[in-house]
Amino acid sequence: MKIPLAWLQLTREKMRLLVALAGIGFADILMFMQLGFRDALFDSSVRVHSNLDGDIFLVSPQSTTLTAMKSFPQRRLYQTLAFEGVESVKPVYLDFALWKNPVDRSTRGIFVLAFNPDDSVFNLPGVVDNINQIKLTDKVLFDAASRDEFGPVAEKFNQGESVTTEVGGRRVEVRGLFEMGASFGANGNILTSDLNFLRMFPNRKKGIIDVGIVKLKPAANVEAVLKQMKTYLPADVRYFSKQEFMAWEKDYWQTSTTIGFIFSLGTAMGFIVGIVIVYQILYTDVSDHLAEYATLKAMGYKDIYFLIVVFQEALILAILGYLPGCAVAIGLYNLTKNATSLPMIMTLARATTVLILTMVMCSVSGAIAVRKLSAADPADIF
Incomplete structure (x- = not known):
């Protein structure tokens, strides 16, 4: 069996691992809340439209x-x-x-x-x-x-x-x-x-x-x-189908107000914060084990092997950090829903979107962090 090098390196420094998971979870919560507020804005804005019994709608x-x-x-x-x-x-x-x-x-x-x-x-x-x-x-x-x-x-x-x-x-x-x-x-x-x-x-x-x-x-x-x-x-007079009537309302809040932009920017900021946090963790991990990596490199292991190891660490961090972040976000959704009466609920589409963003976030951080290892020469290290 292959040695689970990525997992062993992450779990060797448990406090560092917990800090990394907390940082990723925070970034996920930030993205969940921004996307949740944005979608709640759109969903709440068409509550009246969706409950109107009609097929075509006329407005000025x-x-x-x-x-x-x-x-x-x-x-x-x-x-x-x-x-x-x-x-x-x-x-x-x-x-x-x-x-x-x-x-x-x-x-x-x-x-x-x-x-x-x-x-x-x-x-x-x-x-x-x-x-x-x-x-x-x-x-x-x-x-x-x-x-x-x-x-x-x-x-x-x-x-x-x-x-x-x-x-x-x-x-x-x-x-x-x-x-x-x-x-x-x-x-x-x-x-x-x-x-x-x-x-x-x-x-x-x-x-x-x-x-x-x-x-x-x-x-x-x-x-x-x-x-x-x-x-x-x-x-x-303008003439809309029901779907067009709802899309007209959503388009106003998305393009004619700053609210849609603000929530999209908040999601992007959470993504960037996550990249920085994961990069610092992976970069520190690579630096601490640079001698071990250099030994493997001198033994003939190619750069692609080290890239795979770092990507494995990144994906492990993504999944382990996503789970508590999602759980906390669900609790915050319920709290916000009770306090504001906005339709803040966790949807499968949003959960999947944030999971994909988290995996991309960690993969990008891993790709940046592994550059230090790819440039390292075993002769210089020893």
């Missing part, structure tokens, strides 16, 4: 993101009924209003989503079960997954207490709960009817909407109908 070309929409006339939405395959249309109103905490009376901006209760707009269980409640004047449904600063609304409601507060200076009552969750654009959400929305926002006019939803018949081809709308309807 001046709109940049769902939390910064520009309105357009509802008649453009009704014009889509002329296309073959269209089953129904549903207007949606969106805006921010000041929510007054029912306990401490502090105010916080909350995202208000409104629609005709007779339309099937959201396919969330809490919305479907309580849809009749928002038909009443000044009644709303509260997102139980909103941030804590909006008050213990869900707890009080579940205990049977009446929850009455103010939204936009208008007195409203919470008559049901649903769960959608906060995002980087909105810390909390409420749903109500289009008539209640116009009462909360007296400056808004009926028929001037923010999103138009088109529901197609089961046999209709989404791409074909979408192409016809883009061809025959005016360009004063």
